[in-house]
Amino acid sequence: xxxxxxxxxxxxxxxxxxxxxxxxxxxxxxxxxxxxxxxxxxxxxxxxxxxxxxxxxxxxxxxxxxxxxxxxxxxxxxxxxxxxxxxxxxxxxxxxxxxxxxxxxxxxxxxxxxx
Amino acid sequence: xxxxxxxxxxxxxxxxxxxxxxxxxxxxxxxxxxxxxxxxxxxxxxxxxxxxxxxxxxxxxxxxxxxxxxxxxxxxxxxxxxxxxxxxxxxxxxxxxxxxxxxxxxxxxxxx
Numbered sequence: 001x002x003x004x005x006x007x008x009x010x011x012x013x014x015x016x017x018x019x020x021x022x023x024x025x026x027x028x029x030x031x032x033x034x035x036x037x038x039x040x041x042x043x044x045x046x047x048x049x050x051x052x053x054x055x056x057x058x059x060x061x062x063x064x065x066x067x068x069x070x071x072x073x074x075x076x077x078x079x080x081x082x083x084x085x086x087x088x089x090x091x092x093x094x095x096x097x098x099x100x101x102x103x104x105x106x107x108x109x110x111x112x113x114x115x
Numbered sequence: 116x117x118x119x120x121x122x123x124x125x126x127x128x129x130x131x132x133x134x135x136x137x138x139x140x141x142x143x144x145x146x147x148x149x150x151x152x153x154x155x156x157x158x159x160x161x162x163x164x165x166x167x168x169x170x171x172x173x174x175x176x177x178x179x180x181x182x183x184x185x186x187x188x189x190x191x192x193x194x195x196x197x198x199x200x201x202x203x204x205x206x207x208x209x210x211x212x213x214x215x216x217x218x219x220x221x222x223x224x225x226x227x
Contacts, residue, residue, distance in 0.1 A: 041219065042218045088156075090158050104151070108157050
């Protein structure tokens with residue numbers, strides 16, 4: 001079955017360390033996204049990518065970095081510059097960036113705890 | 116960007132229909148209305164979307180007002196598995212891409 005895989009499900013890090021969250025999709029989707037969700041809140045967009053080797057900042061990109069070297073993969077690095085990194089991180093993909101009627105497919109998230 | 120307004124929470128009895136409202140008074144002509152739902156500790160799941168006409172699929176129905184300033188997600192017979200947070204989102208094209216902005220959503224509680 002096609003889908004989006006995020007790993008690991010839970011991640012613990014010490015303050016000051018960079019950490020990379022994995023996101024892989026086998027849906028052959030062009031566009032991929034990273035969202036952050038805090039308890040009881042909606043989703044906020046961190047970064048998105050419309051095509052390989054291209055990505056743009058979302059609403060809350062500070063303290064995060066991404067790469068898109070392969071169509072299937074869109075890893076997110078949470079750097080030590082991110083002031084409040086503890087959150088639930090969600091990766092998503094969609095068929096075509098320009099298609100407003102193309103739904104998003106989400107992974108099951110990575111819960112990052114930084115102490 | 117156009118925003119949506121949803122009630123924070125709603126309750127329903129099992130096996131009864133549920134109508135989840137969403138207001139989007141600043142919607143533009145090219146915005147699609149999308150609905151997603153999120154179960155605890157999971158990623159959101161696509162439910163349904165539409166532009167102007169009412170839409171039906173195996174999960175739900177979407178009723179869109181004639182002026183498109185509001186819409187209603189209809190679950191015909193609520194089950195305990197339908198308890199989730201439901202997000203109403205407007206999806207628009209533009210130079211910044213085609214992202215979805217998720218607000219707080221409606222937490223649906225289903226009573227047995």
